[in-house]
Amino acid sequence: MKKNMIKRGILIGTLVFMMVMAGCSGSSDNNGGNDGENGSEELTAFPMTVTDTAGNEITIEAMPEKIISVSPTLTETLFAIGAGDRVVGRTEYCNYPEEVANIQVIGTFTNPNTELILDLEPDLVFSSGGVPEEAQALFDASGIKVIVLADSQTVDQIEENILLMGKVLDLNEEAAAVNEEIEAERTAVKAALGDVEPKRVFVDLGYYYSAGAGSFIDSIIVEELGAINIAADGEGEWPQISEEVIVEKDPEVYIRNVTMGGGEAEPMADSLQGITAVVENQVVNVETGSPDNDIMTRAGARVGQTIRFYAEAIYPEKFN
Template sequence: MKKGILILLAMMLAVGLLSGCSSPSTPETPEEQSEEVGDAVLSIEDDFGNTINFGNPPEKIISLAPSNTEILFAVGAGDKVVGVTSYDDYPEEVLDIEKIGDFNGINLERIIELEPDLVINYGDGVTEENERLLEAGIQIAGFEPESLQEVYDTIIKVGKITGHEDEAKELVEEMTSQEAELAEKIEGLDKKTVFYEIWHEPLMAAGPGSFVDELINRAGGENVAADADGEYPQFDLEQLIERNPQVYITANDLPEKTADSIKERPGYSEIDAIKNDRVYLLDGNIMSRPGPRIIDALKLIIEAIHPEINN
């Protein structure tokens, strides 16, 4: 599992767009396989080359990331979820599901006691824990989407393996339609340079290859960290000042972090986003979960970059 995204999810309380010439992503359905429940195998391949097979949809599922939990509920498989992390809080029904750990560690013994048919990881999981689960006869699927298209693909796969592929396809169609509507809203608007703060001590940015970077681009922004080293790199203050973003975005992940506290940081007064009061703190849960609400995240970034569309 990538260290950067773990920091992003934990620190943003989750575990915690389109430019004028862009076009919305087209959902890609995984290769068609037999789906006749009970007679043939429900089969998918996860993001790490593992094949997951079921003769019937799994009756008990444990989700080890809020984004995967939201996908399960969105496609209609929420009633099969018997365990989630302590950071899961959406939809409201999740609050009543047993908590079996967080990104600092899971209660492996309790997971095995619950006898799930399927455990869904964010990323490829921990090798030793995976081995224990497999020895107990529990199948594991791992997903790590870092783009809108990969989120769509993950939704389709989760829908398929849980016996809800039709619902998953409907959801993806709705999301791509919303994506297209947002693209139309910002068509022809001037691009703005943007910095997205993942963390502040040390300063970390949303870099190339991250889903936040893609959302910035699709929102009609130009990510000043687009050439940084990795998805969630450290970013020097001097470099931030030099690149002088017009818009500064981060998550409302800490009570003490406010627009005013950001403006008061040493050196920040030289940045245009600070001078022009263009600092935005967005919903940390929505911004950190590559799942069904990623279109909401796109909308939030669009409104930060182009507030004029709401006038």
Template sequence: MKMKRSIQSILMIAAVTMLILTGCSTDNGDGEANGDEPSAQGGYPMTVVDSLGNEVTLEEEPQKIVSVSPTLTETIFAIGAGDKMVGRTEYCNYPEEAQELEVIGGFADPNTELILELEPDLVFSSGPVPEESLALFEGSDIDVLVIDGKTVDEIMENITKLGSILSVEDQAAQVNEEIQSEREEVKDKLGDVEAKRVFVDLGNFFSAGSGSYIHSIIEDEIGAINVAGQGEGEWPMMSLEQIVEADPQVYFYTPMGDEELEEMEGLKDTTAFVEGNVIEVQMGSTENDIMTRAGARVGKTIRFFAESVYPEAFE
């Protein structure tokens, strides 16, 4: 049976795509992802090189912050600097306190005028900011920093840098200790398990390929094999034939409209479907959020994937 497609599913895929690209990837202007950590030289004035290689000098410690990234919003709260935030996107739903902040639009289309009205010292983004918006921010003496990470090590480095920028170094260190502790606990549990083949279906076979945050979690942190890692680009659209040939043993999927995966010829005969290792991750769920946000809850992301792929190791 062919997968049913609807306008709703197409729109949902577009939303997921923008969420992931905004929350989990940056580009250095040459078409290549920039994995360099933001660097800061302690004290103020402080010079910071962000994830796009932009050098920004912060004259004073930021007191009013706007975040246009759900990833960075929850990370800022996690390190104890949430009291400095004055604005967030409509998708910044965690922690609960963040929902009390002024909404400045979506992550893909933040309202520059609303941001200017809040008079922040600093705007954080996890992706490139349009030149027109940058010019308006610069004209109002508002600094902009792009902070992004694609691996757990990069995420922890970013947390350290955010702690330095916002003068909450001790809290940032504590968050990193918790991440590292959970990371090591999972590795100990997994031991020498045999690598399983995993496919993450973000909607109509759109997936996370090599160079993505999800790929790093699957391959580097839990030692599994990411089927989409063989696809083209960081966010490949896989074909049914490619997936069936790879025969995933575990299949994660985000429902999109009226699709019926379990009835699809070929797919229903893969190991994941035959053995019942198909994991539904609803849009808006905690699991969906931590899968697409490379931030302070990355320890929970690692555990979620590990327990889902290798449940026998946690019995």
């Protein structure tokens, strides 16, 4: 039991840290260097200069053939747009799609192995966070370009990131097709919901860390689904909310990332037994490290599934 709790703490701590770091490294404008152009109609020509979400201008001299991804979200997106065969390195947290298991691990999001990355001789590194100054100097000296694409704050910004990746890799049509799938799911969910009475929702990513205003999860809950995120007024994008505040806000739906022991979710705290979500059996348990856990927390090419996940969790009566 103690071992499981420690493991869960490591997983959740890593998850929250990755989300915080990814969010802090980008700009909310997130224009991705597309300058209003339609990604599906562009003809890619090299060299090209793009602006990443950190505000860096990067000139790509030729078609990138060998790519390192330092983000599970970006790895998923690379495969979704058809660039999976160019990925030569990924973090140990990159687990989707299955093919990533055959790709060289280059460390973690927080501690990538710079020497190993240099040995792989990539043309391009995609990261969702800033690169340490020393590592950046080594990459510059080796001619390795780095593009920072921080986790987006809205679905529209996610689509902009996808188009930018398609542009840089000369996969404009493929990127546009991914966005079309996202839009189709987005439209279908809104049609299924119709006019709904807003429900109060709390998303517990672990140890009461949640999705605050400015996070893509908040955007989905509020803007896409019309629900009320009780953590929206917390401090920062990923605030930790006290049990007292949760009781006061009284969520009608409680979505939580939990460890499942023997198929059973760990019990809710005694202090939360009286909230509406518990009383009315509207607690949605998502196992730490499960496919649903990835879908609910990654702002990438599967965001259409993310929208549907939250819609079905919050308004199950609309999908039965």
